[in-house]
Amino acid sequence: MTLSANWSYPTAIRFGAGRISEIGEACAAAGIKKPLLITDRGLAGMDITTRTLDLMAAAGLGRAIFADVDPNPNEKNAAAGVQAFKAGGYDGVIAFGGGSGLDLGKLVAFLAGQTRPLWDFEDIGDYWTRADADAIAPIVAVPTTAGTGSEVGRASVITNSETEEKKIIFHPKFLPSVVICDPELTVGMPKFITAGTGLDAFAHCVEAFCSPHYHPMSQGIALEGMRLVKDYLPRAYADGSDLEARAHMMSAAAMGATAFQKGLGAIHALSHPIGAIHHTHHGTTNAVCMPAVLQFNKSAIAAPLGNAAAYLGIEGGFDGFCAFVDDLNATLGIPKTLTELGVTSPDIDRIVAGALNDPSTGGNPVEMTKSNTTALLEGLF
DSSP states (O other): OOOOEEEOSSSEEEESTTGGGGHHHHHHHHTOSSEEEEOOHHHHTSHHHHHHHHHHHHTTSOOOEEOOOOSSOBHHHHHHHHHHHHHHTOOEEEEEESHHHHHHHHHHHHHTTOOSOGGGGBSSTTGGGGSOGGGOOOEEEEESSSSSOGGGOSEEEEEETTTTEEEEEEOGGGSOSEEEEOGGGGTTOOHHHHHHHHHHHHHHHHHHHHOOSOOHHHHHHHHHHHHHHHHHHHHHHHOTTOHHHHHHHHHHHHHHHHHGGGOOOHHHHHHHHHHHHHOOOHHHHHHHHHHHHHHHTHHHHHHHHHHHHHHHTOSSHHHHHHHHHHHHHHHTTOOSSHHHHTOOSOOHHHHHHHHHTSGGGGGOSSOOOHHHHHHHHHTTO
């Protein structure tokens, strides 16, 4: 089977090994003539980034790059990116990298033409309608990990560095015009990043599948996304050069982010404040939280996850699914507790308050309260 195709759902996606060579065509399709490539500091000097800049230059697009992006991007990174975008007179963004580069790149394209401050566009009610939609610059997204799925998302997760809170900034036009999913760009990922990002994709699929909201399309996408992670993440982890496994994991990442239009839940509600305060890797934090959250939600999800287990070829229904998650985490070297992850001297009340205030809480199958969320969190240490 040739793992190469052109998709138009949820946006235009050029999928396949080597397709980064089409970056010039992708920019043309998006109406971009002078792009600013935005990525994180770690990727700035890597070969895949240099090659992409070379391809941009060869296509007459220049080779401008902005890489002042933290692992958990914040409003300071956004302000610096907007300043660079305006100063250079750019007309679009190539968002390049993992979740941090993709989220910050999309945000810069969004903010550069706005007059209101960043936090005015938080994902609350209809705040997104405050934006001047015509002033949003076009975006081409190029993921280099297989996890967040931000390349097909309508939001960015941005940390407020003053309050140490992760906020979701939303607008429909955050969705990139064109995406290039080239699994060759993920071959060099270290094992722990392969594991953490892959389990982020898995968490998206699991939580979307379990969300009580009605969205049958997302339900189906989430189920198949789980299967791809089950079958191919161990292979990608064992052999980083396994292009078939890398390709399927890129699909799973995009599928997870597409599926979570249906909702997320307690895994993300917890991992957002934990990551904002303790600077842990998002996907790995999700993986640590998942086993406890599955048990927390058992009364509401045992039947649907039992059905999912049957589709996935996992025996034992809900309990079998939970055992599979435990085994997968162990195989991928995931810490069993938040303490092992490096979260020390936690302010339980502060994390719980952040979790209950997180938009993901609304998609959890069991209502989250201060008491039950406190007990859930304490059990993770």
